[in-house]
Amino acid sequence: MPKIAVVQDILSANDEIARENRRRFDQAGVFVLNLMSAPGAGKTSLVLRTIAALQPELRLGVVEGDVASQVDAERVAETGVPVVQINTGGGCHLEAHALRAALEKIPLEDLDLLLIENVGNLICPAAFPLGEHLQVVIASLPEGDDKPLKYPALFAQADAVVINKIDLAPYMDFDREAFRRRVEGLNPRVTFFEISCRTGEGLAAWADWLRRRRAEQRESVRRIGGC
Amino acid sequence: MPKIAVVQDILSANDEIARENRRRFDQAGVFVLNLMSAPGAGKTSLVLRTIAALQPELRLGVVEGDVASQVDAERVAETGVPVVQINTGGGCHLEAHALRAALEKIPLEDLDLLLIENVGNLICPAAFPLGEHLQVVIASLPEGDDKPLKYPALFAQADAVVINKIDLAPYMDFDREAFRRRVEGLNPRVTFFEISCRTGEGLAAWADWLRRRRAEQRESVRRIGGC
Numbered sequence: 001m002p003k004i005a006v007v008q009d010i011l012s013a014n015d016e017i018a019r020e021n022r023r024r025f026d027q028a029g030v031f032v033l034n035l036m037s038a039p040g041a042g043k044t045s046l047v048l049r050t051i052a053a054l055q056p057e058l059r060l061g062v063v064e065g066d067v068a069s070q071v072d073a074e075r076v077a078e079t080g081v082p083v084v085q086i087n088t089g090g091g092c093h094l095e096a097h098a099l100r101a102a103l104e105k106i107p108l109e110d111l112d113l114l115l116i117e118n119v120g121n122l123i124c125p126a127a128f129p130l131g132e133h134l135q136v137v138i139a140s141l142p143e144g145d146d147k148p149l150k151y152p153a154l155f156a157q158a159d160a161v162v163i164n165k166i167d168l169a170p171y172m173d174f175d176r177e178a179f180r181r182r183v184e185g186l187n188p189r190v191t192f193f194e195i196s197c198r199t200g201e202g203l204a205a206w207a208d209w210l211r212r213r214r215a216e217q218r219e220s221v222r223r224i225g226g227c
Numbered sequence: 228m229p230k231i232a233v234v235q236d237i238l239s240a241n242d243e244i245a246r247e248n249r250r251r252f253d254q255a256g257v258f259v260l261n262l263m264s265a266p267g268a269g270k271t272s273l274v275l276r277t278i279a280a281l282q283p284e285l286r287l288g289v290v291e292g293d294v295a296s297q298v299d300a301e302r303v304a305e306t307g308v309p310v311v312q313i314n315t316g317g318g319c320h321l322e323a324h325a326l327r328a329a330l331e332k333i334p335l336e337d338l339d340l341l342l343i344e345n346v347g348n349l350i351c352p353a354a355f356p357l358g359e360h361l362q363v364v365i366a367s368l369p370e371g372d373d374k375p376l377k378y379p380a381l382f383a384q385a386d387a388v389v390i391n392k393i394d395l396a397p398y399m400d401f402d403r404e405a406f407r408r409r410v411e412g413l414n415p416r417v418t419f420f421e422i423s424c425r426t427g428e429g430l431a432a433w434a435d436w437l438r439r440r441r442a443e444q445r446e447s448v449r450r451i452g453g454c
Binding site: 031039068092118119121122123127140143147148149151152160 | 257265293294295298299317319346347348349350352367368369370373374376377378379380392394395398399442
């Protein structure tokens with residue numbers, strides 16, 4: 001069997017399970033984000049800041065994806081929010097079937113917002129949707145403004161790009177306008193946020209957007225259900 | 228055919244070609260480094276600093292691996308050093324057969340040191356040796372000191388770990404001792420360098436190590452050849 005056929009089989013099997021996951025999310029009335037970035041861009045920090053901004057107004061849950069370790073899940077668990085760890089054991093991205101198994105351990109019906117932290121990787125998570133409503137890519141100033149040129153797929157399909165660590169701007173050359181132009185060249189409809197998980201700058205706008213997008217999604221499910 | 232068997236076939240085919248590549252390097256008398264890191268840790272900056280430190284004392288060549296774009300290869304080409312770009316077109320790591328093809332375009336016999344810049348990814352390059360003499364992992368302060376816990380394979384097999392961007396130490400919480408302990412827990416024989424490609428700090432020690440390791444490798448090939 002040619003290699004490409006095997007890869008296609010894996011991708012279409014993933015997409016079928018992702019659609020199942022999506023139906024479960026909509027039935028449970030939970031809005032779901034897939035957070036993706038390079039290692040160390042600040043996914044866990046954004047999860048913690050989002051919990052601080054929206055809990056208890058919204059009831060949050062978290063799925064943590066990592067190659068190994070539970071260090072991120074432990075940090076999240078300290079907030080009291082339900083969290084499940086997926087260790088991929090070498091795998092470089094989450095897949096829909098692993099998420100489906102993790103969902104057995106999370107009280108979906110008791111949640112309003114589920115944050116999925118993918119494995120730190122700017123490449124492979126792009127090919128494996130999980131059933132999420134929104135894909136969010138976190139970039140950070142120290143990574144450099146050329147990343148959309150070098151890792152285009154994830155930026156091309158993101159609903160939002162969050163530029164983190166803007167408190168470091170005085171200490172490095174990161175051309176925010178060039179970065180935005182490069183992302184918009186791939187993805188003209190993307191929404192940008194500029195934040196610092198260290199100082200809290202920009203996080204109110206991020207939380208407002210999540211509230212609004214969640215409300216729009218609920219309204220859309222309600223209307224389709226009513227037809 | 229079960230999935231794991233396919234994966235094993237790919238890995239063993241890669242390793243066979245990696246051994247061929249290694250024989251070519253040794254015949255040509257060129258010492259070869261595989262530079263691996265997360266996106267934006269500073270692989271290209273280290274390549275440029277290494278060229279500045281060692282050329283023309285040593286004759287350098289570079290292979291640039293990226294998912295897309297030639298921006299890194301263009302920066303390297305400005306130095307006058309021979310450079311070949313490999314675009315993986317979505318692939319998240321270099322493989323030995325892609326390097327073999329790239330070697331056709333580089334004058335190996337005219338080089339002393341070949342630097343291979345892998346795709347920015349802390350996970351998958353670990354499973355695909357290319358025939359290199361040394362594996363170097365570049366970490367950077369903004370990524371955080373927990374990366375060896377979360378991406379252990381690459382750190383466990385590295386010959387050297389280069390900690391870059393140490394000029395940013397005043398602006399972030401990165402526990403260098405904790406980071407080193409975590410790497411040494413996986414890999415007690417690793418060599419560390421602490422550098423800043425921005426300021427030049429620590430690069431003399433890195434260049435000295437390359438000179439020494441290259442000389443040792445040449446001596447070892449000479450002795451084996453003489454038996």
